[in-house]
Amino acid sequence: MFLKSTVKHLFFFAVIASVFLACAKKEEVRQLTGNPKIDKLKLPDGFVAELLYSPGENDQGSWVAMTFDDKGRMITSDQYGFLYRLELPPIGSDSTVKPKVEKLIVGNAPDSLVGMGYAQGLLYAFNSLYVMVNHNPNEKFSQPTGLYRIQDLDGDDQFETITQIRELKGQQGEHGPHSMKVTPDGKGIYLIAGNHVDVPEMNSYRLPRVWQEDNLFPLIKDPRGHANDRMAPGGWIARINPEGTDWELISAGFRNAFDFDYNEVGDIFAYDADMEWDFGMPWYRPTRINHATSGSEFGWRTGNSKWSPNYPDNLPAVLNIGQGSPTNAMFGFKANFPSKYKKALYAFDWSFGIIYAIHLTPNGATYDATAEEFISGSPLPLTDGIIGPDGAFYFATGGRRLESDLYRVTYKGELDEYVPLTEADLPQEAKLRRELEQYHKAGAPAEGLEKAWAQLGHADRYVQYAARIVLEHQPVDSWKAKAIAETDPAKKIHAILALAHHATDADAAAMLTSLMQVDYKALSSKEKQDILRTIEVILYRYDKGAESVKQQLIAYLDPNFPANDNLLDRSLSILMAHLDAPTAVEKTLALLKNAKDDPDYQKTFTSSSDLIFRNPQYGLDIANMLANVPPAQATFYATVLGGADKGWTPAQREEYFKWINHALTAYKGGRSYVGFLDRARKMALASVDKADFEKYDEMSGGKLLTASGNDIANTGVQPEGPGRRWTVEEAEPLVANLVGRDLVKGKAMYSAVLCQSCHTMQGEGGAIGPDLSQLGTRFSPKDILVATINPSETISDQYHATVLELKAGGSIVGKLNDEDAQNYYISQNPFAPNDIKTVAKNTVVLKKNAEVSIMMGGLINRLNEEELKDLMAYLISGGNADHPVYKQPTAQK
Numbered sequence: 001m002f003l004k005s006t007v008k009h010l011f012f013f014a015v016i017a018s019v020f021l022a023c024a025k026k027e028e029v030r031q032l033t034g035n036p037k038i039d040k041l042k043l044p045d046g047f048v049a050e051l052l053y054s055p056g057e058n059d060q061g062s063w064v065a066m067t068f069d070d071k072g073r074m075i076t077s078d079q080y081g082f083l084y085r086l087e088l089p090p091i092g093s094d095s096t097v098k099p100k101v102e103k104l105i106v107g108n109a110p111d112s113l114v115g116m117g118y119a120q121g122l123l124y125a126f127n128s129l130y131v132m133v134n135h136n137p138n139e140k141f142s143q144p145t146g147l148y149r150i151q152d153l154d155g156d157d158q159f160e161t162i163t164q165i166r167e168l169k170g171q172q173g174e175h176g177p178h179s180m181k182v183t184p185d186g187k188g189i190y191l192i193a194g195n196h197v198d199v200p201e202m203n204s205y206r207l208p209r210v211w212q213e214d215n216l217f218p219l220i221k222d223p224r225g226h227a228n229d230r231m232a233p234g235g236w237i238a239r240i241n242p243e244g245t246d247w248e249l250i251s252a253g254f255r256n257a258f259d260f261d262y263n264e265v266g267d268i269f270a271y272d273a274d275m276e277w278d279f280g281m282p283w284y285r286p287t288r289i290n291h292a293t294s295g296s297e298f299g300w301r302t303g304n305s306k307w308s309p310n311y312p313d314n315l316p317a318v319l320n321i322g323q324g325s326p327t328n329a330m331f332g333f334k335a336n337f338p339s340k341y342k343k344a345l346y347a348f349d350w351s352f353g354i355i356y357a358i359h360l361t362p363n364g365a366t367y368d369a370t371a372e373e374f375i376s377g378s379p380l381p382l383t384d385g386i387i388g389p390d391g392a393f394y395f396a397t398g399g400r401r402l403e404s405d406l407y408r409v410t411y412k413g414e415l416d417e418y419v420p421l422t423e424a425d426l427p428q429e430a431k432l433r434r435e436l437e438q439y440h441k442a443g444a445p446a447e448g449l450e451k452a453w454a455q456l457g458h459a460d461r462y463v464q465y466a467a468r469i470v471l472e473h474q475p476v477d478s479w480k481a482k483a484i485a486e487t488d489p490a491k492k493i494h495a496i497l498a499l500a501h502h503a504t505d506a507d508a509a510a511m512l513t514s515l516m517q518v519d520y521k522a523l524s525s526k527e528k529q530d531i532l533r534t535i536e537v538i539l540y541r542y543d544k545g546a547e548s549v550k551q552q553l554i555a556y557l558d559p560n561f562p563a564n565d566n567l568l569d570r571s572l573s574i575l576m577a578h579l580d581a582p583t584a585v586e587k588t589l590a591l592l593k594n595a596k597d598d599p600d601y602q603k604t605f606t607s608s609s610d611l612i613f614r615n616p617q618y619g620l621d622i623a624n625m626l627a628n629v630p631p632a633q634a635t636f637y638a639t640v641l642g643g644a645d646k647g648w649t650p651a652q653r654e655e656y657f658k659w660i661n662h663a664l665t666a667y668k669g670g671r672s673y674v675g676f677l678d679r680a681r682k683m684a685l686a687s688v689d690k691a692d693f694e695k696y697d698e699m700s701g702g703k704l705l706t707a708s709g710n711d712i713a714n715t716g717v718q719p720e721g722p723g724r725r726w727t728v729e730e731a732e733p734l735v736a737n738l739v740g741r742d743l744v745k746g747k748a749m750y751s752a753v754l755c756q757s758c759h760t761m762q763g764e765g766g767a768i769g770p771d772l773s774q775l776g777t778r779f780s781p782k783d784i785l786v787a788t789i790n791p792s793e794t795i796s797d798q799y800h801a802t803v804l805e806l807k808a809g810g811s812i813v814g815k816l817n818d819e820d821a822q823n824y825y826i827s828q829n830p831f832a833p834n835d836i837k838t839v840a841k842n843t844v845v846l847k848k849n850a851e852v853s854i855m856m857g858g859l860i861n862r863l864n865e866e867e868l869k870d871l872m873a874y875l876i877s878g879g880n881a882d883h884p885v886y887k888q889p890t891a892q893k
Helices: 428-437 447-453 461-473 480-485 489-500 505-515 525-541 547-560 566-578 584-594 608-614 616-627 632-642 650-666 673-685 690-699 728-735 743-752 781-789 865-877
Strands: 047-053 063-068 074-078 083-087 100-104 119-125 128-133 146-151 161-167 177-182 189-193 235-240 247-254 259-262 268-272 287-291 319-322 326-331 345-349 354-363 366-376 382-387 393-397 405-411 802-806 811-819 823-827 836-840 844-849
Touching: 063 393, 074 119, 119 189, 128 177, 177 259, 189 259, 235 268, 247 268, 268 326, 268 345, 287 345, 287 366, 319 366, 345 382, 354 382, 428 447, 428 461, 447 461, 461 489, 480 489, 480 505, 489 505, 489 525, 505 525, 505 547, 525 566, 547 566, 566 584, 566 632, 584 632, 584 650, 608 616, 608 811, 632 650, 632 673, 650 673, 650 690, 673 690, 728 781, 728 865, 743 865, 781 865, 802 823, 811 836
Parallel strands: 063 119, 063 382, 119 177, 259 326, 326 382
Antiparallel strands: 047 405, 063 074, 074 083, 083 100, 119 128, 128 146, 146 161, 177 189, 189 235, 235 247, 259 268, 268 287, 287 319, 326 345, 345 354, 354 366, 382 393, 393 405, 802 811, 802 844, 811 823, 823 836
């Protein structure tokens, strides 16, 4: 997801006692420049970064998109404003030479109005500038969200003609339409959109337009309302011609893949976003690199209904990266880089300031992927990047009106020989997949049916998937009977899965009866998953038509449940509960009680603990979650049981509701964790006897929750507000003379804005930050305000984060607890300070201080003037009731 929604809970009110202490000196191995915007960057050996320009310093907004025109000039867009055109200084120019920057006034708009801009995607091609506007019209900008083509038809080097290719409907914003690339054949344009954009009417569909939610898992939409009206198929990739009159759907099922690119042989890779509010839940999917083949589906669905990557009707990631906010993806083929980096796919993460280099190796019909941290920094809110015509690597930072900078990266060493990948180099499975993809279109020759049928049982998942999509483009009547009669188990399963997308209620019983002829116990684990998923799709779409065979289906599945395999037991529990199988509750409850998570399921390249200190706005929330991660497998069963309305005994009800009560307070997931559990709890309560409702409501933790059920109720005094975005200048006059303040309210505000989570006062509170009991004896009210509102202005030696840049590439960020002659000892989770990572000193090329405080500013913004005064009085007094700030002012005589 591009530039995630701000998560405003549980971050550090930290480092107040540090405002006067100087930062520790950096121990240098590589040479630093003295420019903090350059020195904060970690780059591989031989690479050099230049800071070319800072648009924010010139009142030019925050740049989030870029392209190069046919004259070698860069064109950029402010996220909330104009387009700009830059003439860049040549590589090797003196650092005092700055780009020539021109605001583009498009059409007849006066200087004060934006004629064209607000772009989250730019592409110069076909003698035109294509602009992907992502904005609702307002008084400054009249163009609705959509794709536009602007042209210079009179030859004056200014764009005067605006053509709307297509308005794009849906909820707009950062999950809207995004990036574009010229297609490999040079004749068209690929474009990508997030899950808040409706799939527009297409001229053709490689992914047949028969998508549905296809999930019997009890639906819980996001408790906080995100994407609750966005249904299948989520984000999508399409191909259009230059005029925008011919649209073809290529791939779908993304959450908010902001960008994509294709390799030397035209294979597309998209960098998709996670939903961080789902962290710790069984349906959480990390940011990931997806190989977007013809007709591919990646299974994004709203709320908890996201498909398992194991389901055969979608494709898995080639690499799970981890938490973050994807913004850009691009290959480096045009860069003057060593071949390793020339071939790499570069994936930009805005939240944690990392550019990953993804290295792809053909394997079967897809690719193996490995990753490394190519460039990183803190803060480094990465937005867009591009390889310039000069072979340099350009990238921008900014977004959401953050400080924006434009960088150029070049390589100074010797270049080795670059040997591009060709189609002849691809494995046979990849060639077979490509052959099948030629039939992914309506009206494809009938010969494709025979070719596809032969591959429905192929061992390569991507070949098998491509074969099924061929079937779905052929007339159903030409293969329906063959699917029902097929005797090869794998072919039968995938042929009937295809049929399930195009059948009717009248076909349901025949499809299920045919599947039940398969010897389940003789199947491989993958084939078991495939048949269970196929049964689920049939029941989801044609439940009434399946009524006559449901008892046979229960008898078919029950001996195989439980399977002692987490993923199979997920599917079996869904099916058994949906079918009201007599043993469904008993067996699923037993699984809930004994559930253990698979530690390597969806294993990520980046450890969440390594992200904590890179961005305090998100990182410390991750730290709190990692200290008490929910049990994903058990949570899955709890949700299934929430939707099971039959087959309960009173003892089973009590066991279930007590588990919910425990889970609400024992674990800390993403922002929506409590809400998801509460919705499962409420589903279960809906099926209990009315006379028992209050008993079970209290037993399951109903009284612990807020009225919305999204959070555990805070019983302490909370700010009344209204708050404001406090600055030192606004707050200083209020705290210059504090007398007659309220100790009780001050202590309540101290707790409400989370100071107590990290700091000790009078022997109470956390120990992550310094003890604040003597704060007022050491610092003035203004000093305390500065440290609270601008925590990164000065950071103490004791409490800064440390960055260790590694010789092998990448970096480690955390709190340096200790070191000896051989090792550094780093703590990466403030909520688990005893979890120490040992880093050998001979693997480190540079140790330096992070430039961002581990505290997030703005925590006092909930407070009104009187509440701020009471908080400051409490801090100054150190909680001492006899302090002068609590004495009533002496009356004037």
